[in-house]
Amino acid sequence: MEAVLTHLRGAIERGEYAKGDKLPSEAELCRTLEVSRPVLREALRALQAMGLTVSKTGKGTFVIANSVEDPTFGDYAASDLLEVRRHVEIPVAGYAALRRTPENLDHLAHLLDRMERETDTTAWVAMDTLFHLAVAEAAQNPVFRRVIEEIRDALARQSAFLTELGGRREQSNREHRAIVEALIDGNEHDAVRSMSHHLDRVETSLTEIVRSTRADIPPHGGPEA
Numbered sequence: 001m002e003a004v005l006t007h008l009r010g011a012i013e014r015g016e017y018a019k020g021d022k023l024p025s026e027a028e029l030c031r032t033l034e035v036s037r038p039v040l041r042e043a044l045r046a047l048q049a050m051g052l053t054v055s056k057t058g059k060g061t062f063v064i065a066n067s068v069e070d071p072t073f074g075d076y077a078a079s080d081l082l083e084v085r086r087h088v089e090i091p092v093a094g095y096a097a098l099r100r101t102p103e104n105l106d107h108l109a110h111l112l113d114r115m116e117r118e119t120d121t122t123a124w125v126a127m128d129t130l131f132h133l134a135v136a137e138a139a140q141n142p143v144f145r146r147v148i149e150e151i152r153d154a155l156a157r158q159s160a161f162l163t164e165l166g167g168r169r170e171q172s173n174r175e176h177r178a179i180v181e182a183l184i185d186g187n188e189h190d191a192v193r194s195m196s197h198h199l200d201r202v203e204t205s206l207t208e209i210v211r212s213t214r215a216d217i218p219p220h221g222g223p224e225a
Contacts, residue, residue, distance in 0.1 A: 002165060004035055004043040012052050012063055023053065023061045042164065049073060049161050050210070068210045073157035078206055081154050086199055088147050089132065093179060093195035094188045096138035104138035108180050116173050121163050128159045131176055135195075138183060158202075166205035175201060 008029075011017055023029070023044075030040050044061055047053045050068045055061050071078045096104070111131055118124045129152050136145040148155075162168040175198040182190035 001039050001042045001046075004033055004039060005046050005165070007033065008043060008047060009050070009052065009068075012047075012066055015066065017063045019063050019066055021063045022059075023063065025060065046161060046165065049157065071158075071161065071206065071210065073161065074154040076151065076154045078158065081151060081158065082199065082203055082206075084147075084151065085202075086196075088144065089135070089199065090192055090195050092136055092139045092141075092144050093182070093191040095141065095144075096135050097183050097186055097188045097191035099140040100138040100183050100186075101140075104134070105180075105184055108134050108138070108183065112173070112176055112180055115176065121160065121169070124169055125156055125159045125163060128172065129156045135179065135183075158206075162202065162205050162209075165209050168201075168205055171201060172198070 017023060026037060026040055030037055033040070044055065048055055049071050051070060051072055052063065052065050052068060053061050054064050073081060111127060111134060115124060115127045115131065118127065132155060133145060133148050133152070136148045175194065178194040179191060179198065182194050
């Protein structure tokens with residue numbers, strides 16, 4: 001999927017598909033790139049998340065920009081999502097360290113163990129959003145949980161994006177483990193620091209994907225193996 005995405009993104013950024021152009025049909029792209037339709041559709045979804053294309057039902061996929069500025073995840077731009085997450089999830093982690101119950105800790109530990117064993121990306125992404133909901137629940141303030149629920153779909157889309165393109169899963173598991181250990185210790189400072197580090201790494205991964213240079217883009221032709 002990453003190779004297909006890199007190829008299509010490169011074609012758009014080089015101007016082979018100009019703003020307003022319609023991409024070839026899925027069937028044609030599958031034949032040209034020699035990939036299955038599910039793989040192609042994942043790449044097309046990533047292009048749309050990057051803000052390069054838009055999909056119109058019954059009409060196809062159209063180019064709307066020739067460079068990546070600010071990816072979108074569901075209803076929210078990545079920059080807006082991250083700004084809110086910093087203002088909500090970092091203090092939430094601190095409250096959770098002070099207020100968590102044994103039940104909260106058992107739930108988080110069980111969830112983290114499952115995430116560290118999981119190999120399926122879709123299942124892991126679903127648990128990733130559950131993890132952040134569980135931390136909000138441990139803060140014992142229903143408003144915090146409601147806020148995370150509101151952005152849950154965007155979090156899942158962002159998580160899938162970073163997992164597929166940034167190889168974030170193992171790194172994210174380690175960051176989640178640090179957060180849980182701080183909650184177990186009841187250490188507010190470490191919980192805040194661990195959540196802050198986690199969001200810093202999310203931002204760094206997003207930036208690296210968005211700013212990938214044209215030198216990383218293969219020349220005309222099919223995607224690299």
